[in-house]
Amino acid sequence: MTGTSPGNAVLEAVDLSVAIVGTTITVVEPTSFSLAPGEILGLVGESGSGKTTLGLALLAHHRRGLRLSGGRVLIRGQDLLRIPPDQLPARRRGLIRYVPQNPGTALNPGLRIGTQLAECFATPPANGNDHLLALLEDVKLPPTPALLRAYPHQLSGGQQQRVAIAMAFAERPPVIVMDEPTTGLDVTTQAHVLQTVRQLCARHAVAALYVSHDLAVVATLAHRVAVMYAGRVVELGPTGRVLHQPAHPYTRALIEAVPDLDRRTAVAGIAGQAPEPARRPAGCAFAPRCALALDACRAEPPALAAIDTDHLVACLRPTSGRSAPAPPSSSPVPGASALPALEVRNISARHGATVVLHGASFSVSPQTCVALVGESGSGKTTLGQIIAGLHHDWDGDILLGGAPLAHRSAQRSAAQRCHIQYIFQNPYSSFNPRRRIGESIAMAVRAFESPSASDLRRRVAEALDMVALPREAASRYPHQLSGGQRQRAAIARALITGPKLLICDEITSALDVSVQAVIVRLLARLQQEHGLSLLFITHNLALVRSIAQHVLVMHGGRIIESEPVDQVLDAPQQSQTRRLLADAPRFSAAPVTLGVGDG
Missing domain, CATH: 3.40.50.300 (P-loop containing nucleotide triphosphate hydrolases)
Incomplete structure (x- = not known):
């Protein structure tokens, strides 16, 4: 253009x-x-x-x-x-209108969707609900009165984001x-x-x-x-x-x-x-x-x-063309132990009366990463929370290093709680806003140990180094960090306890690509040096090849495909997997030119 x-x-x-x-x-x-x-x-x-x-x-x-x-x-x-x-x-x-990153900050949890759409107009539209239904249709949401009556928490994250977009475009x-x-x-x-x-x-x-x-x-x-x-x-x-x-x-x-x-x-x-x-x-x-x-x-x-x-x-030595490609990735070699780090056997789970998981079974070997992919609502996060002891309504068996895990985190031993660490997706809700970052990271250590003040400061500083955050971040409050910096701090808090299994729930979704690459390489190094096992929940299929050795594809609460990374990404067997790959944005497919108005 x-x-x-x-x-x-x-x-x-x-x-x-x-x-x-x-x-x-x-x-x-x-x-x-x-x-x-x-x-x-x-x-x-x-x-x-x-x-x-x-x-x-x-x-x-x-x-x-x-x-x-x-x-x-x-x-x-x-x-x-x-x-x-x-x-x-x-x-x-x-x-001018603004669409924020988190639709939860754009939508009032106490107001119905229709009410919030109507509030976007300086003058109420003459045809009332018909105009609001047309807005829903514009953003590919069902144009039904039931959706106008719904509250934000009754919608998926993608539906909430489309409502936020509809609100921004409402008055054109x-x-x-x-x-x-x-x-x-x-x-x-x-x-x-x-x-x-x-x-x-x-x-x-x-x-x-x-x-x-x-x-x-x-x-x-x-x-x-x-x-x-x-x-x-x-x-x-x-x-x-x-x-x-x-x-x-x-x-x-x-x-x-x-x-x-x-x-x-x-x-x-x-x-x-x-x-x-x-x-x-x-x-x-x-x-x-x-x-x-x-x-x-x-x-x-x-x-x-x-x-x-x-x-x-803005450069004195501008050049044209891509730099030399990085060397081929090398997946960490699985540990020699025959005993899996984690075994999940026939897990079924419920949210109230609704069954959300149906007989999920898999294992994670020591020093390896298993990626868990699928659409929103497929059961990925629920499965991760069950393993961490955060969701309790389930049947089946989970073994950590051969030892069974109780349903609730509070019923597990201190060693088991220490060895399984969970990193949440949303960096905005990961920290107490009234507590400095260093204090929050230190609390993870104090939950299991009683280190000296000097040792604790040293370990916090080293944890920040590992995730490429300046050590000065320890003295800052969460609101003084960017979203990506907050997520890196959350990763540092999980790593400081020396876990055996790290459950990563979309942890790179808020990170820029350079820091994402640093974190991926860091996790790969930790796998090799410390025998760390990973359950990596993600929607970024392109990232899977860089971090995981095995992929589980979930759909409708079931594991529909479980194969090595290259087999899933290059020769998927299930139609749902093929659709996920087709929908993934591909950097290499960027158009050489794209004009305004091109769709």
């Missing part, structure tokens, strides 16, 4: 910047870009790069402790940053900001949501900023891609060109960290960490992690400049 010129732009961000309150420290450096009607711009980068902060700034909004420090946000000629605060909510609602605003709207969704639901977003933007000429850490999703959805690093846009251009011919070293490194179903190479994380806003170097912020950096790179940050039509890059 061609670049967006100011003449046909519906949104213009001009030198938009965000700083920390009471300081001159910038979180987002002066940033300029524009969006045309119907255009989708993908905004990608590591956690803490400023993606969400920039997205919120387009709404003249910011998180606590930050301030909008300069620039303009023009939507249909109106500058949101110049609207008086008391008038902003009313005037903004017709210009010219611009929408979408912040990781498919994170946590299974691949089939994600594919349907992405198709819905693409069609709504094209049909109603709505411009969208799509914030994501998932380059495979952006590859299939966006017309252009902006790559952010340390508060700056370092590359901007048409999706196919940026992803197939990346010019900035950081973009190339991100691409090598993306797991892909069609690529049989190990994902590669980026060495080092992005600098904190207060510690950014005088020159290019990526220079300390870049093998191509020159002295001039460290003197001052390169300006964003054109290297081709509509392709901009």
Whole structure:
């Protein structure tokens, strides 16, 4: 596609910047870009790069402790940053809407879906429920009165996210900001949501900023891609060109960290960490992690400049093309022990009167990873919670190292509780908001041991090192970390006890691809060095090849396929498995060009 010129732009961000309150420290450096009607711009980068902060700034909004420090946000000629605060909510609602990552934060649990949809209109629609039913149909939800009467908790995560999208599109605003709207969704639901977003933007000429850490999703959805690093846009251009011919070293490194179903190479994380806003170097912020950096790179940050039509890059040594592929992945060799680390025998489970698991059986060998995949509602998380002792209404047998496990965690021995650790999907609810991160991680140790204060501080610091978090994170509160940083802290809390079995419930869904690659390699190393066994619950099928040796595919509460990784991904036997693979976004299939309005 061609670049967006100011003449046909519906949104213009001009030198938009965000700083920390009471300081001159910038979180987002002066940033300029524009969006045309119907255009989708993908905004990608590591956690803490400023993606969400920039997205919120387009709404003249910011998180606590930050301030909008300069620039303009023009939507249909109106500058949101110049609207008086008391008038902003009313005037903004017709210009720009926001879809958050977690639909639970967009929906009121105490109000029916129909009520919340109706509240999206400044003036109630004349035809009442008919208009609301049409909104449901727009986002591929059943247009039934029963759904309008439902409460959020009665819907699946994918249905909740579609309702949130319907609320954003309700008054057909010219611009929408979408912040990781498919994170946590299974691949089939994600594919349907992405198709819905693409069609709504094209049909109603709505411009969208799509914030994501998932380059495979952006590859299939966006017309252009902006790559952010340390508060700056370092590359901007048409999706196919940026992803197939990346010019900035950081973009190339991100691409090598993306797991892909069609690529049989190990994902590669980026060495080092992005600098904190207060510690950014005088020159290019990526220079300390870049093998191509020159002295001039460290003197001052390169300006964003054109290297081709509509392709901009902030680099003194831009290059074209992908970097060399990572070496082939090597799966950890299973332990020699004949005794499985975990045995699950004929497990059936219920939620109330509803049977949700039907005779599930499998085993996990020492030092291996078994991936558990399937659509939302297939029973994956319930099975993981049963093994952890968090769901009690089940029949069958579970053995850990040959010893039977009681139904409830509280009935198990201290050693068994220590040896099975569970990492939850949602990083936002993983920590007590009033307790510092270091204190929360230390509590996991105190539950089983009585270490000295100095030993505890050392172990917390080492756990943070393992998950690529700065040690200063121990003194911070959860709200002071990004979503990806919170999830890494949750992983550190599980690892600090030295578990034998780690149950990972969608733990990488909130992580950027580089940190995801670091975590995957970390877990593989722990398997080899400490005999760690993993049950890896995920909807990211591309990631399975990088972490697991065996795959279990679930559907309708049953295990329908159980085979080695390559056999399942290359020659699936069940139609449901084939459909999951067909719905998975593939980075390698990104179009070379994609024009606005293409669906």
